[in-house]
Amino acid sequence: MKTYRPILFVISIVLAGVTFFIWSAWQDRLRAGNxxxxxxxxxxxxxxFDSVQILITSKESAVRGYTIxxxxxxxAHLTHYNKIIQNSLEEAGRLIADNPQQVARLQxxxxxxxxxxRFQQQIIQARKSSFEEAxxxxxxxxxxxxxxKIAADLxxxxxDQNKLLQASILRNHEAxxxxxxxxxxxxxxxxxxxxxxxxxxxxxxxxxxxxEGELLKSEAKYREFVENAGVITYTADITGTFTFxxxxxxxxxxxxxxxxxxxxxxxxxxxxxxxxxxxxxxQQFINRTRESNLIFPITFKNNGIRWVEQDAIxxxxxxKVTGFQCVVKDVTEQELVxxxxxxxxxxxxxxxxxxxxxxxxxxxxxxxxxxxxRYLLVNKQCREIFGLTDDMVIGKxxxxxxxxxxxxxxxxxxxxxxxxxxxxxxxxEVLHLADGDRHLLTIKFPLFDKDNQLLGVSxxxxxxxxxxxxxxxxxxxxxxxxxxxxxQEQFLANMSHEIRTPMNGIIGxxxxxxxxxxxxxxxxxxxxxxxxxxxxxxxxxDILDLSKIKAGKISIEKIPFSLGxxxxxxxxxxxxxxxxKALNFSTLxxxxxxxxxxxxxxxxxxxxxxxxxxxxxxxxxxxxxLEINVQQQGSQEVTLxxxxxxxxxxxxxxxxxxxxxxxxxxxxxTTRRFGGTGLGLAITRQLVELQQGSVHVTSxxxxxxxxxxxxxxxxxxxxxxxxxxKPVMQPHDLEDYSGKHVLIxxxxxxxxxxxxxxxxxxxxxxxxxxxxKEAIRWLEKNKTDLIMMDLHMPLMDGFQxxxxxxRQLHLPxxxxxxxxxxxxxxxxxxxxxGANDYVAKPFAPEELRRCLEKFLxxxxxxxxxxxxITTYDAVQPxxxxxxxxxxxxxxxxxxxxxxxxxxxxxxxxxxxxxAIKEDWQAVFELAHKLKSSLSIIQVKDLHSKMATIESNAxxxxxxxxxxxxxxxxxxxxxxxxxxxxMEIEKDLV
Numbered sequence: 001m002k003t004y005r006p007i008l009f010v011i012s013i014v015l016a017g018v019t020f021f022i023w024s025a026w027q028d029r030l031r032a033g034n035x036x037x038x039x040x041x042x043x044x045x046x047x048x049f050d051s052v053q054i055l056i057t058s059k060e061s062a063v064r065g066y067t068i069x070x071x072x073x074x075x076a077h078l079t080h081y082n083k084i085i086q087n088s089l090e091e092a093g094r095l096i097a098d099n100p101q102q103v104a105r106l107q108x109x110x111x112x113x114x115x116x117x118r119f120q121q122q123i124i125q126a127r128k129s130s131f132e133e134a135x136x137x138x139x140x141x142x143x144x145x146x147x148x149k150i151a152a153d154l155x156x157x158x159x160d161q162n163k164l165l166q167a168s169i170l171r172n173h174e175a176x177x178x179x180x181x182x183x184x185x186x187x188x189x190x191x192x193x194x195x196x197x198x199x200x201x202x203x204x205x206x207x208x209x210x211x212e213g214e215l216l217k218s219e220a221k222y223r224e225f226v227e228n229a230g231v232i233t234y235t236a237d238i239t240g241t242f243t244f245x246x247x248x249x250x251x252x253x254x255x256x257x258x259x260x261x262x263x264x265x266x267x268x269x270x271x272x273x274x275x276x277x278x279x280x281x282x283q284q285f286i287n288r289t290r291e292s293n294l295i296f297p298i299t300f301k302n303n304g305i306r307w308v309e310q311d312a313i314x315x316x317x318x319x320k321v322t323g324f325q326c327v328v329k330d331v332t333e334q335e336l337v338x339x340x341x342x343x344x345x346x347x348x349x350x351x352x353x354x355x356x357x358x359x360x361x362x363x364x365x366x367x368x369x370x371x372x373x374r375y376l377l378v379n380k381q382c383r384e385i386f387g388l389t390d391d392m393v394i395g396k397x398x399x400x401x402x403x404x405x406x407x408x409x410x411x412x413x414x415x416x417x418x419x420x421x422x423x424x425x426x427x428x429e430v431l432h433l434a435d436g437d438r439h440l441l442t443i444k445f446p447l448f449d450k451d452n453q454l455l456g457v458s459x460x461x462x463x464x465x466x467x468x469x470x471x472x473x474x475x476x477x478x479x480x481x482x483x484x485x486x487x488q489e490q491f492l493a494n495m496s497h498e499i500r501t502p503m504n505g506i507i508g509x510x511x512x513x514x515x516x517x518x519x520x521x522x523x524x525x526x527x528x529x530x531x532x533x534x535x536x537x538x539x540x541x542d543i544l545d546l547s548k549i550k551a552g553k554i555s556i557e558k559i560p561f562s563l564g565x566x567x568x569x570x571x572x573x574x575x576x577x578x579x580x581k582a583l584n585f586s587t588l589x590x591x592x593x594x595x596x597x598x599x600x601x602x603x604x605x606x607x608x609x610x611x612x613x614x615x616x617x618x619x620x621x622x623x624x625x626l627e628i629n630v631q632q633q634g635s636q637e638v639t640l641x642x643x644x645x646x647x648x649x650x651x652x653x654x655x656x657x658x659x660x661x662x663x664x665x666x667x668x669x670t671t672r673r674f675g676g677t678g679l680g681l682a683i684t685r686q687l688v689e690l691q692q693g694s695v696h697v698t699s700x701x702x703x704x705x706x707x708x709x710x711x712x713x714x715x716x717x718x719x720x721x722x723x724x725x726k727p728v729m730q731p732h733d734l735e736d737y738s739g740k741h742v743l744i745x746x747x748x749x750x751x752x753x754x755x756x757x758x759x760x761x762x763x764x765x766x767x768x769x770x771x772x773k774e775a776i777r778w779l780e781k782n783k784t785d786l787i788m789m790d791l792h793m794p795l796m797d798g799f800q801x802x803x804x805x806x807r808q809l810h811l812p813x814x815x816x817x818x819x820x821x822x823x824x825x826x827x828x829x830x831x832x833x834g835a836n837d838y839v840a841k842p843f844a845p846e847e848l849r850r851c852l853e854k855f856l857x858x859x860x861x862x863x864x865x866x867x868x869i870t871t872y873d874a875v876q877p878x879x880x881x882x883x884x885x886x887x888x889x890x891x892x893x894x895x896x897x898x899x900x901x902x903x904x905x906x907x908x909x910x911x912x913x914x915a916i917k918e919d920w921q922a923v924f925e926l927a928h929k930l931k932s933s934l935s936i937i938q939v940k941d942l943h944s945k946m947a948t949i950e951s952n953a954x955x956x957x958x959x960x961x962x963x964x965x966x967x968x969x970x971x972x973x974x975x976x977x978x979x980x981x982m983e984i985e986k987d988l989v
Contacts, residue, residue, distance in 0.1 A: 052113070055081050061338065063138075109157070159313065232252055233246045235315065235325050238321055240281070242261055245260050270297055270305070281312060296308065365381045366381070368458045371455075373397045373412060375393045378390070388401065419446065428464075440464065441461070506529070510526060557600040557601075559598065560720040561596075563593070567589060570609070581619070582621070588626070588628070590627075593640065594633075594716075596715070619649075620648070625644070629641045638712070640710070651701065695708070735852065735853065740764050743767050743778065743786070746770075747790065747792075771801075772978075786852075786855050787805075789802060789817050796978045803979065805834065806833065816835070817838045818841055819838075819839075879937070893984070897937070910926060923962065927947075939973065939976055
């Protein structure tokens with residue numbers, strides 16, 4: 001029992017010791033686990049705060065980038081940033097829920113973050129409408145203050161969390177120390193029982209070592225976390241020498257931690273930045289500032305530059321500062337963006353300054369309005385012209401600035417039109433100023449941003465007083481020029497008519513005389529008359545061709561033709577003429593020359609005829625040759641070289657440059673010796689140039705001349721040429737047209753006889769009348785098979801008579817127009833009013849024979865479908881007297897017609913002058929007045945034209961169309977007036 005008690009005591013002691021060690025080991029394990037949990041917990045909190053800080057900084061940079069550039073890409077991820085920030089804040093709140101002080105700070109931080117987000121949204125919304133407003137908000141201190149508060153709260157919360165982290169580490173170390181003391185005490189206590197408790201003690205020691213190993217692993221993990229974090233941590237003593245630095249320093253600087261330890265911080269800073277950085281931390285040391293933040297550059301190992309943001313915390317021990325603990329983050333990209341933004345801001349300000357300087361010195365009045373019509377900008381010219389200041393204009397509308405309400409409304413409506421249509425608008429008005437009236441041209445146009453969103457309306461106002469004056473002078477000059485051109489054209493037409501009319505008589509009578517029995521000497525005299533007449537006709541045609549070329553009346557055809565046919569005709573003509581002078585005439589076409597071409601065969605023949613005629617004319621002996629070669633050839637086009645050479649009198653070098661001028665010949669005696677007008681070569685050159693070709697000449701006096709022509713043509717085929725050739729009528733004996741009747745409408749006695757004698761050879765019955773009015777009276781009572789109609793006659797000309805025959809009498813009889821006129825588009829005009837064919841005077845007997853066969857024998861089947869004409873006329877009469885004739889009172893009808901005949905032409909002429917003066921109110925009133933008259937005697941299109949002129953002049957829209965419509969109305973009236981008069985006289989008989 002005694003033995004048992006000690007054993008029990010020892011066992012009790014052992015059990016107590018064992019119990020104590022078991023409890024101690026368990027406590028160590030709990031403390032180790034708790035320490036690891038605290039470390040992990042604190043690290044997560046710090047990571048959440050770092051994430052919030054980084055994202056808020058990124059948001060700030062993004063908003064600033066958008067504010068300056070307006071590029072949406074800067075703020076495209078703001079929503080994502082906000083979501084991450086919110087998640088990070090919620091995570092931090094969950095982790096610090098057991099820390100009331102941190103919870104309170106977190107709530108304050110959440111409020112600041114929300115307030116910062118609202119402020120940033122305010123900036124974004126402001127930037128969408130106005131760059132200046134957004135820039136003003138960005139430049140205010142509110143954003144910076146919020147950012148500073150957020151940074152301060154985050155720094156304080158991280159500092160507090162770091163304290164907790166340090167406390168956890170200290171507790172861990174203290175737990176280890178206490179565990180060691182407990183082990184020593186226990187070992188001394190149970191030393192006597194070592195044999196008994198050895199196994200347990202060994203086990204306890206193993207457990208303790210395991211706990212310490214786990215603690216060391218935890219510390220290693222923490223160190224690894226610090227080393228692998230996205231930031232650099234280091235400590236430095238109060239002199240600035242590195243005492244500890246994390247491995248991340250190598251990524252940022254290129255130096256390893258070993259290379260940096262013991263070095264001064266200034267070794268990484270550019271020389272120009274050292275004073276600034278040193279002063280920052282000197283002040284922190286002197287003022288005992290707990291934490292500071294600074295952005296500055298550092299040098300990379302290879303001399304590169306990086307920008308870093310450094311948070312420095314004072315390290316204190318026993319109330320003394322022992323050094324600094326710093327966290328460094330690479331912000332190179334953010335800093336470069338910031339610097340770029342600063343540069344852009346500076347450039348933007350400079351750009352705005354320059355733009356304003358340009359606008360102020362521009363010779364235009366320039367302004368910009370927003371979509372509400374408020375002025376945002378006016379330049380110096382605008383302020384000076386209107387006597388305004390920025391205070392009087394900026395932010396105001398046109399109703400605040402413009403005293404005249406009607407002008408203000410007009411400008412306001414123009415602004416609305418620009419905004420609605422998004423197209424420019426032009427306005428003209430007269431401004432009455434103290435120094436006189438000024439004509440202003442205003443151009444308003446929309447302003448768009450880069451996304452094509454309408455921002456506002458801008459306007460340019462230009463003083464066009466001188467331009468208006470010049471325009472009026474130009475209008476007068478143009479009227480004079482048009483009048484001169486009209487006179488020139490009319491003179492040409494009259495001269496053509498007056499010359500061709502007697503020429504028609506001379507040539508016609510000569511042809512008739514040659515068909516009669518004549519003595520030998522009489523035959524020679526008549527032949528001489530015919531030759532002189534032909535020469536005179538060539539002279540007239542040359543003058544008229546040159547006039548038509550200069551007036552742009554000649555067009556070049558593009559049709560398939562045979563070059564061989566042209567050469568054949570030239571050979572037939574000029575071999576005879578050359579034979580008369582004993583000249584050797586030859587043509588040479590090289591084998592490679594395509595014989596089927598696309599171009600204008602008539603003009604080609606005319607050019608070669610002119611050159612060959614000249615060559616034969618100016619060559620007394622020797623030769624005249626025509627040679628054609630290929631200059632250049634493609635698959636569908638060919639350029640021909642045509643050379644006309646002779647051994648004639650040649651041309652002096654001084655005269656070569658003049659021979660293509662009108663009325664110019666080689667010497668003063670050339671005309672006397674050889675005749676001619678000197679127009680042939682002028683016409684030749686212009687015809688060649690109209691065909692996109694060129695002509696050159698080489699010559700030597702007494703040795704001959706060579707003309708070289710280069711002309712482009714298309715390449716055709718024999719089938720295309722054959723399909724384009726019209727059948728040639730072969731001469732044959734005179735047809736017998738007994739029983740057929742022809743009405744001649746001609747005012748010239750000689751032409752009447754020539755035409756009548758020629759027609760009577762065909763056994764035709766012929767009636768002759770002197771003008772269109774007599775022709776209509778005759779046709780109302782008689783029938784005919786063909787009408788030969790002259791165009792230029794007194795009382796009623798051929799145009800009016802033909803129109804009346806078709807539209808009023810509805811007669812399908814064929815009408816052949818005979819005229820000596822050369823007015824442009826006259827053939828088309830004749831055909832449009834109902835004529836069937838058009839023959840120029842003087843005409844050849846063969847041409848007359850062709851017309852008779854065509855319309856009396858229907859050989860060509862080309863007589864127009866008169867039923868179609870009748871139908872057309874029935875639908876669209878040229879005038880309508882039904883309203884007037886319903887009055888059934890001849891005296892009233894005559895009186896109304898007299899007023900119409902007097903007022904309409906004078907009114908149209910007066911309206912023309914008013915339109916030239918741009919007196920649109922007067923034009924409107926006169927058009928309204930004439931419209932009423934034209935509603936009683938209705939002339940096709942005139943009433944509608946007057947209505948359009950009235951509407952345009954009243955609204956002052958499409959004013960440029962008014963004058964052409966007036967001219968068309970005048971022409972239409974004078975065309976239809978004789979027909980109306982004849983119809984009135986006929987109905988009142």
